[in-house]
Amino acid sequence: MRVQTMSLMLGLALAACSPGEVGGGDDSGDDDLLPAEALCQAELTLSGTFAPPGTPPTADLGCVPQGTWTVAVTIPSAGDCGEVPAGIDQYVYTVTGEGRDQDVTYTGEAGEEFTLSIHAGGNGECEGSFEHIWAAGDGTFHVLLLKPYFEPGTQAMLGTGTYQLWSEHP
DSSP states (O other): OHHHHHHHHHHHHHHHHOOOBTTOOTTSOOTTBOOTTEEEEEEEEEEEEEEOSSSOOOGGGOOOOOEEEEEEEEOSOOGGGSOOOTTOSEEEEEEESOGGGOEEEOOOOTTOEEEEEEEEEETTEEEEEEEEEEEOSSSOEEEEEEEEEEOTTOOEEEEEEEEEEESSOO
16 A cells, blocks of 8 residues: 555656646646746757767667767747747766766756756667756746757767746746
8 A cells, every 4th residue: 555655646746747838737637737837938959969988889789878968959949938048059968887886977057956867768779868957047947858869879869858937946
């Protein structure tokens, strides 16, 4: 019973935090909607490069993320935000170690919070999930979610992301 309760609580917490559309409010019943604190959202397109320390991994090796992930951000449209802050055009992450000793690093700006993770997407594909949060200076918060990926044997990074402006810290 306790395991089921914890699983249900974890599932509800994850559903409440899942990316989606802006301004849904918490009582909308639609998991694709963000809380009302999200004031606006812009969709992003990602490209870039993966630079392994040696030969790029092949599909038979699975996801081998060790190396430098350089992620270029393109903003096709500011969406309903009107404008997106300058300076979110490129991010560089370094992956070292293996297994439980794997480490993903990023050097952020002062006051920036970030959460970084990488997982296997199947067929050897490596997927990143990089969230950045920083204060806008007027009491609002910038939230940037980048989802880059690359296929084994290639060095081309692709992906999508979102920029959101929140009325309070997420």
